Amino acid sequence: MTPAARVQAAAEVLDRIAAGTPAEQALLGWSRASRFAGSKDRAAVRDHVFDVMRRWRSTAASGGGESGRARMLGLLRQQGTDPDTLFTGQGHAPKPLGDAERAAGRVPEGAEALDLPDWLWSDWQASLGAEAAATAEQLRHRAPVFLRINTLRATQAAAIAALSADGIATRPAPLADTALEVIEGARKVARSKAFTDGLVELQDAASQAVVAALPLAPGQRVLDYCAGGGGKALAMASRLSGLVEAHDANPARMSDLPARAIRAGAEIAITQEPRGPYDLVLCDVPCSGSGSWRRAPEGKWRLTADGLAELTAIQGRILDTVAPLVARGGTLAYATCSMLATENGARVAAFLAGHPGWSLARERQFLPSDGGDGFYVACLTAPD
Numbered sequence: 001m002t003p004a005a006r007v008q009a010a011a012e013v014l015d016r017i018a019a020g021t022p023a024e025q026a027l028l029g030w031s032r033a034s035r036f037a038g039s040k041d042r043a044a045v046r047d048h049v050f051d052v053m054r055r056w057r058s059t060a061a062s063g064g065g066e067s068g069r070a071r072m073l074g075l076l077r078q079q080g081t082d083p084d085t086l087f088t089g090q091g092h093a094p095k096p097l098g099d100a101e102r103a104a105g106r107v108p109e110g111a112e113a114l115d116l117p118d119w120l121w122s123d124w125q126a127s128l129g130a131e132a133a134a135t136a137e138q139l140r141h142r143a144p145v146f147l148r149i150n151t152l153r154a155t156q157a158a159a160i161a162a163l164s165a166d167g168i169a170t171r172p173a174p175l176a177d178t179a180l181e182v183i184e185g186a187r188k189v190a191r192s193k194a195f196t197d198g199l200v201e202l203q204d205a206a207s208q209a210v211v212a213a214l215p216l217a218p219g220q221r222v223l224d225y226c227a228g229g230g231g232k233a234l235a236m237a238s239r240l241s242g243l244v245e246a247h248d249a250n251p252a253r254m255s256d257l258p259a260r261a262i263r264a265g266a267e268i269a270i271t272q273e274p275r276g277p278y279d280l281v282l283c284d285v286p287c288s289g290s291g292s293w294r295r296a297p298e299g300k301w302r303l304t305a306d307g308l309a310e311l312t313a314i315q316g317r318i319l320d321t322v323a324p325l326v327a328r329g330g331t332l333a334y335a336t337c338s339m340l341a342t343e344n345g346a347r348v349a350a351f352l353a354g355h356p357g358w359s360l361a362r363e364r365q366f367l368p369s370d371g372g373d374g375f376y377v378a379c380l381t382a383p384d
């Protein structure tokens, strides 16, 4: 496919997304109907689509309309690419721009320019203060790709060498001692020998830093209460060199975890009904995902004020449910991939207010300016 044909394909996929089809489904539908498209074409179309979704509001303003074609036009204008080089009408290229399209488009303003929903802007400012605008701006750009070195299987040097043998260039990422940033060959990771042999896992650097911040020690009884795909359970098992129990309200979300654990040489036991006491319980709770909107930009536009209130209620209930599972003097670690105070500090404050004797040992808010996704972790100590 030519670069122009990829732009046209992205515009069509964006129209389906605007009509309500989830992005992955819209891309899969296009992919299935486009057998002629090679892997580089698919990757390029996907990149265009996600670039626009990160900038859903501002590309409509810059492009002068809400269609996929207008949003692609807006994206190209924002990127400084002359649209006339692509909107040529030749072959499968988008048809040439009309006079109305040339005249349409304006400079985005306020929350629109930062690609945040208006309703969220005041919470965003209250949560991030002086970092509010810069953080929103960072979410308008692609995220770096990070790997976690599985220390059960490899040293940093061995992992870097194994990845390099497969054409993947990496460098240590300062946020966590296990983190590598991929600087070349990110698309080859999932098929690389280093990955299939369990030397590395795909995991954001801040997600790794959250696990590194936990007071894990050999011999502890540890539970991951919201294990999902198991990224943090595996990271904890690797740090502990011991067993981690994994639980999730939706056990189907853990279906890949046993195979991932075998690949990583990690000890994970799935538990449906956790029975305490545990020395450490991690609650990586469901949240707005605002810290990872670079990777999953749909969440930014799906979130509503009611949805956020529902999430904070669930977060509070999970903390209340888990507290009795923690041993005396043990740790309840509360984590979100959010940067909103209402999901982070406010939830911890509410928990402490309702649970006399508990105390906050430490908390940390990670922002994209730290290098990885936005994440929050608080370690709460149970009464002795």
Ligand SMILES: C[S@@+](CC[C@H](N)C(=O)[O-])C[C@H]1O[C@@H](n2cnc3c(N)ncnc32)[C@H](O)[C@@H]1O
Residues within 6 Å of the ligand: 225, 226, 227, 228, 229, 230, 231, 232, 233, 247, 248, 249, 250, 253, 284, 285, 286, 287, 314, 318
């Ligand atoms: C943020 S995800 C976890 C991600 C995972 N820890 C990781 O690092 O890959 C949150 C998980 O919480 C689960 N969950 C939602 N409500 C829950 C509840 N009441 N109790 C336990 N898990 C819950 C969801 O099914 C989801 O898998």
